[in-house]
Amino acid sequence: MPLIGLEINDSGILAAGDSPPGLLDLDGALQESPGFALPQKKGLLVGKTAADQAHLFPRQILNRFWDQLNTEPLEQTGKYFPQNHAEIVYRHLGLIWQQLQARGDQIVMAVPSFYDREQLGLILGIAQELGMPVRGFLPLSLAAAVPVDPARMLLHLDIHLHRIEVVYLEQGEDLTVRDSATTADKGLLRLYRQWVEMIAREFTRSLTSRRDFPNFFTLIDGHDYILSVSKIRGGLFVPEWFSFRVHFDTEKKFYPITCLPFLLLQSREVRHRQLRLEDSLQ
Secondary structure (H helix, E strand, C coil): CCEEEEECCCCCEEEEECCCCEECCCECCECCECCCEEEECCEEEECHHHHCCCCCCCCCCECCCCCCCCCCECCCCCCCCCCEHHHHHHHHHHHHHHHHCCCCCEEEEEECCCCCHHHHHHHHHHHHHHCCCEEEEEEHHHHHCCCCCCCCCEEEEEECCCEEEEEEEEECCCEEEEEEEEEECCCHHHHHHHHHHHHHHHHHHHHCCCECCCCCCCCCCCCEEEEEECCCCCCCCCHHHCEEEEEECCEEEEEEHHHHHHHHHHCECCCCCEEEECCCCC
16 A cells, blocks of 8 residues: 655645545545644544634634644643643544545654654654554655755745744755744734734724725614624635625625725715624634
8 A cells, every 4th residue: 555645734734645646635525634623522523623613612622732742731621621732633643544544554744843852752652552554754844845956045934823934954965954943823823813803903994984885785774784704714714715794684795805995995984883893713
């Protein structure tokens, strides 16, 4: 059976294999599995299923278990909460391996450069407990990079949910990791959160400073209007898939994000109406 390459990045774990090589389904029919978990009475949800409910249960959702892999007790506690991050990683890898085990009999894991020996040992121990035939680890940067002009500096940028890592690769006979730097708590989630907050502020400002509301819908007196940005794709905010949503009592109308500039330019102050702006991150 072919070798499986498993890329560990909490924004979306990927697997590649088969002949000819290609991405493999590893979370239902999806080819990536985001690092989200949600404790529930019936058990711990992980991957895409958990990420899809992140906006519904913001206090219960867990998404730092890959970034801070350890066996320390969780600060978040509850009746159905796991004991530590390693337990959640066990469940996530278990979900992935259940779907991949028929596709190969050897696994090489590409892991972030910020993982230390203890964290790699935890992953290896979890993999052995699950029966995953892990044959070795290599840095994500080396797995993704190809040699270029040796006279030029080669940098690899790796973006995770909670951090961005920059790796300096030295080019010689082989590529080697020379140095790396990481920015904690400045990853994709923070980027998306700031982007949504910026849109919310601009929309609120425009509602109180403009006079012409879009003529393709009409506001009705006495109703509560909710303006929000939809969450799509694993509970993450994906810019190209944003939609602008307006609820009219029981009626719903949807506008793509491309309509937003028009809404901002054409909006007007709405008098004698209760208007509420909901940020779906809160």
